Each structure stands twice: as C-alpha cells, then as structure tokens.
Amino acid sequence: MNHWLTAPILIPLLGGILQVFMGYAPISLRRTLAIATTVLLLVSTIILVVLASDDSYRLYAFGNWQPPFGIVLVLDRLSALMLVLTAILAIFCHIFAIGGTDEGNRQFHGLFLFQLMGLNIAFLTGDLFNLFVAFEVLLIASYGLLMHGGGRARSVPGLHYVVLNLAGSAVFLISVGMIYSVTGTLNMADLALKIPELAGENMSIVKAGGMMLLVVFALKAALIPLCFWLPKAYANATAPVAALFAVMTKVGIYAILRVYLLVFGDDAGALANLGMDWLFPLALITLTMGVIGALGADNLKTLVAWQVIISVGTLLAPIALGSAAGISAALFYLLSSTWTVGGLFLVAEMVANQRGSAKDKIVTAPRMRNRTFLSVLFLVGAVAAAGLPPLSGFFAKLLILQSVLSGSEMAWLWSVVLIGSFFTVIAYSRAGSIVFWRTVDGHIEEPKPLGGNVSVAAGALAGLSVVLVALAGPISEFTDATAAQLLNPGDYLEILKTPMVEGDK
Template sequence: MNDWLLAPILIPLLGAIVQAFMGYAPISLRRTLALATTVLILVSAIVLLILANDGSYRIYAFGNWQPPFGIVLVLDRLAALMLVVTAVLGLLSHIYAVGGADEGNRQFHGLFLFQLMGLNIAFLTGDLFNLFVAFEVLLIASYGLLMHGGGTARTVPGLHYVVLNLVGSAIFLISVGMIYSVTGTLNMADLALAVRGLSGADLEIVRAGGLMLLVVFGLKAAILPLCFWLPKAYAKATAPVAALFAVMTKVGTYAILRVYLLVFGDNAGPLANLGMDWLFPLALITLAMGVIGALGAGSLKNLVAWQVIISVGTLLAPVALGSEAGLSAALFYLLSTTFTVGGLFLVSDLVSSQRGSAADRIITAPKMRNRTFLSVLFLVGAVAAAGIPPLSGFFGKILILQSVQSGAEMGWLWSVLLIGSFLTVIAYSRAGSIVFWRTVDGHLERPARLNGRVSASAGALIALTVTLVVLAGPITRYTDATAAQLHNTAAYTAILQIPMVAEGN
C-alpha cells in the first residue's frame, strides 16, 4: 500500500478539526493555519501526480482488507489530475478569502477544508458507497459555505441547492442498493467484472440502477434539465466560495468518467455504454441553454455562472462519444474552464467592489477605480472562456472538434459548439463594453484600494489560462495517457489481485 494516498484526506480533516476548536482564536492565527493546511494539500497532490505519472495504479486498503472488501482508495492519472486541479483552485480561492471574505463566520475555514476533503475523497475512492459518502461531505460543507454572509439572497438559492441534492442522495442510495442486491459488491473494479455475466431480471435491475446513477451524476454535473439551481446559487455565493465551486460540477463529470467507462464501458456486455446515447444530446442542449443564459445575464457573476453551464455541456459531449481523443480533449478543456471560471468569479467580485451601488450589474456607471487592471483581467478570462485564440479555451475546443469522427455527431457538435462560442463572445463583449467602457458622468463613493493579496490570487487564476498554453505539450501528453488508461479497464480491474502489504507500492 502507499500511505501517500491518505494525505489529501487526512490533511484537510485534521486542519478542519483544528479550526473547529479555534473559533474564538485571533483571525490572523486561523488564517495562517488554514492557508498552511491548503499549501500542504497542494504539496501532497503534486506528490501523488508524480507517482501516478508512471501509469501504474496505487491503492490503499483500510485495515489491510483485500479488495473488494473494505474501504479502498485508488490512485491513477485521472484521480491525480483532479487532486491537483482542486488543490490549486482551493489554494488561490483560500488566499482570496483571507483578504476579508472569510469574516463574519468563525467556521469558514473549517468548512472550506471539509469541502476540500470531500472533493479529495470523491476522486480517490474505489467504491460506489464511499463516493456517496464523499457527496454527502460535499453537501454539508457546501451548504455552510453557500450560506456564508447570510441574507435572503443566499438562503433561497441555497435551500433549492440542498433540497435537490438531498433528493439526489436518496436516488443515489436506492440505485446503489439495487446494484448491490444483484452483484453483492460496490467496489468499482469488482463491479466491472460482475456486470458482464448478468442476464434476465438481474440485468434489468442493474440497468435501472445504472441509469438512476446517471441522473444523480447529471445533477452533480448540472446537466439539463438538472441545472437550473446553479446560476442563482453560484452568483449569490461569496467570491472565493463561487470560485471553489467551479470544480464542483467537475465531480459529476469525474463520476461519469469513472463509472461509465469502467463499470458500464465497452466490455460490459448488454450494459455497454449505458445511457451514453442520451448523454450526448443532453450535453449539446445544456451547452445551448448556457449560451442563452449568458446572453441574458444581468450581472457579471450571473454571466460566469452560466459559463459553468456552458462548460458542462462542452465537457460531456466528447465524454459521451467515448473516444480516447475525445476524452483527452475534454480533460484539457476541464483544466482550462475550471481555472478560467474560478478566476472570473474573483474578478467579478473585484469589479463589484470598485463600482459602488452598481456592483457587478451589467449597467452603465461612473468610471471605476483600477479600471485598466480589472478590464485586462476580465478580457483575458473572457477570451479563454469564449474559446478565442490564443488562450487555453481555444485549444481545448479545437481538440474537442478534432476528436470527433465524421458522421451525424460531428455535424451536431461542430454546429452547436461553434455557434455557441460565437454567441458567448457576444455575451462577454456586451458585458465588458457596458461595465468597463460605457461610463456615465458622476462620482462613486471612494472605494477601498484593491488588496494586493486578493488581486494577486485573482490574477494568478486568470494567468493559468496562459500557463496552460505554454505547457500545452506536456499537458496533452498527460491527458492522452490518462484517456488511454481509462480505456484500459483490464488494468483497473487487476487491482483486485494486488496483495495488501504494509509498505511499498
């Protein structure tokens, strides 16, 4: 076993426990310890990325219980990639939060760390039940974070978020129970073998359970028609929380990748590619709906929230088609859109702080302070989000378009993605021109100077869209290898034969 697999879970858990007992400690001490914890999470994620880069699987079985029994953590290229993305986004969002957004809630940092722990559990778990546990940890922590700051504006969308996710949790439990009643296992590697020989009533029960799971993961990913809760919830959340939540929909995408390529993949017999014929058109409709929402957005945060919906559709369309090239392209785009959306949420908050009562609403207002700096950040983020060259969003979309083979799917994907990108450019152009350039006469109350810490964290997230282009070569090689590993399900199921020992890999 490899004990490093515990680090991304134990570090935020211990950090959150410390924060729970430090509610009345000086805020400077709480901030220092919280940021130190987040830095350690990033270090552990990088170590795991280096370990996973050799293409082998590493596992940790609690209590040395041989798979498929007991709780098992599994590290591969995909899990390591998601851990690093989450850790980078979490650290920069956390740095922004300590600029003042964490005030008013003594347990903000504890909830933030619990959120990171839940995300890391979801990416590392090797069985469906503990994926459910990870989702519940995410739900509890995310509800507390959504409510941070108080007010009806956050309570109502937060309530919708919780109710829908509780319904999703109930469906998750029912579907897991149905699958377990037939297969006798929830270990994903074991399930991949167990579903192949099913027939008759057992086959139909697992088929129903698998489709119900797809509904749950679709809710987490915010795919149409399960996405309408997201824009208001994200737009009303505080900026660092909304930025961290940029990775939340990727948990649903990750779950679809993990379960529906491994358990219900090409080798699943009658259950092969379960639900993928529905996922592709729903992904395209989700993309189109996100574009319509972006065109009608009334504020910058609402615009960015609809960008999340656009990215969900763009991600899941190539995932549904299932080719290695499509999966690699989707993973590259996942990196780009996660950092871009997170950065735009932070930039929108900075703009809001400089425009007085106009806040981030897309209306004319007197000239803001720091307009040049903020407009450049917004421009770079908008270019990346819309997929305009030369930034990472463009390369992600080009890779997706190139990955589709000739046929009806190619025509639909190219049409929806290209037209959607053009209209997204219009949405961002409209917002940017009104907010930054169509000023009116008058005076704003003198806004506070931009904090260097929050400006740097927002700028760093936006700058990652450039960094991804600079490192496009090694990143695409990694995503290519990750897609190939995901398709090699035999290698994943082989972990059932890896002996559990106290030390070693």
C-alpha cells in the same frame, strides 16, 4: 501500501478540526493555519501526480482489508489530475478569502477545508458507497459555505440547492442499494467483473440502478434539465466560494468518467455504454442553454455562472462519444475551464467592490478605480472562456473539435460548439463594454480598495490560461495517457486478483 494516498484526505480533515476548535482564536492565526493547510495539500497532490505518471495503479486499503472488502482508495492518472486541479484552485480561492471575505463566520475556513476533504474522497475512492459518503460531506460543507454572509438572496437559492441535492442523495442511495442487492458488492473493480455475467431480471435491476446513478451524476454536473438551480446559487455565493464551486460540477463529470467507463464500459456485455446515447444530445442542449443564459445575464456573476453550464455541456459532449482523443481533449478543457471560471468569479467580485451601488450589474456607472487592471483581468478570462486564441480555451476547444472528424456527431458537435462560442463572445463583449467603457458622470463613494491578496489570487487564476498554453505539450501528453488508461482498465481490475503487498500496485 503507499500512505501518500491518504494525505489529500487527512490534511484538510486535521486542518478543519483545528479550525473548529480555534473559532475564537485571532483571525490572523486562523488564516495562517488555513493557508498552511492548503499549501500542504497542494504539495501532496503534486507528489501524487508524479507517482501516477508511471501509469500504475496504487491502492490503499484501510485496516489492510483486501478489496473488494473494506474501504479502499485508488490512485491513477485521472484521480491525480482532479486532485491537483482542485488544490491549485483552492489555494488561490483561500488567498482571495483572507482579503476579507472570510470575516463574519468563525468556521469559514473549517468548512472550506472540509469541502476539500469531501472532494478528495470522491476523487480517490474505489467504492460506490464511499462515493455517496463523499457527496454527503460535500453537501454539508457546501451548504455552510453557500450561506456564508447570510441574507435572503443566499437563503432561497441555498434552500433550492440543498433540497435538490438531498433528493439526489436519496436516489443515489436507492440506486446503490439496487446494485448491491444483485451483485453483493459496491467496489467498482469488482462490479466491472460481475456485471458482464448478469442476465435476466438481475440485469434489469442493475440497469435501472445504473440509469438512476446517471441521473444523480447529471444533477451534480448540472446537466439539463437538472441545471437550473446553479445560476442563482453560484451568483449569490461569495466570490471565493463560487470560484471553488467551479470544480463541484466536475465531480459529477468525474463520476461519469469513472463509473461508466469502468463499470459500464465496453466489456459490460448487454449493459455496455449504459446511458451514453442520451448523454451526447443532452450535453449539446446544455451547452446551448448555457449560451442563452449568458446572453440574458444582467450581472457579471450570473454571466460566469452560466459559463459553468456552458463548460459542462462542452465537456460531456466528447466524453459521451467515448474516444480516447475526445476524452483527452475534454480533460484539457476541464483544466482550462475550471481555473478560468474561478478567476472570473473573483474578478466579478473585485468589480462589484469598485462600482458602489451598481456592484457587478451590467449597467452604466461612474468610472471605477483600477479600471485598466480589472478590465485586463476580465478580458483574459473572457477570451479563455469563449475559446478565442491565443489562450488555453482556444486550444482546448480545437482539440475537442479535432477529436470528431466524421459522421453526424461531427456536424452536431462542430455546429453547436462554434456557434455557441460566437454567441459567448457576444455575451462577454456586451458585458465588458458596458461595465468598463460606458461610464456616466459622477463618482463612486468610498469604493473598497483592491488588496494585494485579492489581486494576486485573481491575477494568478487568469494567468493560468497562459501557463496552460506554455505547457500544452506535456499536459496533452498527460491527458492522452489518462484517456488511454481509462479506456483500458485491465490493470485496475488486477487490483482484485493480486494479493496486496507492501508497496505500490
């Protein structure tokens, strides 16, 4: 077995446990340990990306129990891509947090690391029940992070977030129970082999369970009409938490990709492509609702939170169509949008700290310090988010449009994406012009200075949109190969048929 597969789970787990017992240690020591843990996590995910690049699947079975029994971790290109995406986002969020955001909660870093552990379990697990466990780890840690800093402004959205996700967890548990009652397994590969053989009442039960799972994943991804909890929750979270949460909706999208291409894919017989007919129109409506919300946003964090919903719709539309080109383009856009949104949340917090009582509200205020630096960061993020050249958002949206070149789907996708991008530009132009260029007489009393940590973190995430353009060739090759691997799961299913030996599968 390849023990590297356990590293993205064990590293944040051990780091988080140490943070729990170091709650009363000097904050400098806790910060050093937290950053070291996140750096080690990033190194381990890079190694896994290199391992996954040979197109083979790697399996880790805890206790050496052969699948479909026991707990299994499976590494392929998609899981490796999600792991490194999360690790890169996490390192810059953590660097930003040690600039002062982590103060006031001794367990901030522990919760942060447990959040990463839950994310990594979700990306690596080969079992539906363990995916449920990962979602529960995410819920517990994310609630603690969401409440960091306290106050009614965070308590009410946090309560809505928890109640909805607990309801989603209940539906998740019921759905996997229905599927298990018929198939006798929750291993994804085993399900992919057994579902095509179902008929009659058994098939109807699994179909109902599969549709309920889609509802749960849609809630996690913030797909309309299950998206209205997100703007207030994200807008009221602290900046590094909101930035890390940029990847949370992508967990739902990952689950849709993994489950509905493997378990309910083209070879699933009567249950093939379950729910995909609903996904495409809902994705376009989600994108449209996100643009409307962005136009009406009254502060920068809310604007960026609606951008998360825009990215969800933009991602799921090509995924629902199921072509290799569409999935590859969506994965490229996933990288760009996640890092861009994370950077914009950090920039919004920096702006709020420079504008006194105006904070990040889209209103006129006295000229802030460091206006040039902050306006450039906001401009880079806005250009990438809206999909304007020459940054990564433009290339990602261009790939999405090129993935659909005929039929009514092309007309709908092109129209909604292009019109949505136009109005997104208007939303960011309005916000930027008011916040950075329309000033009133007066001065801001004691604005918080920009620290090196926060400037580096926000600047680095903004700069990743340029890096993605520079490396567009190899990244596109990786996403193309990932899409091809997802649409041809034969090697994944061979894991069940071939006895596990020492080494990689």
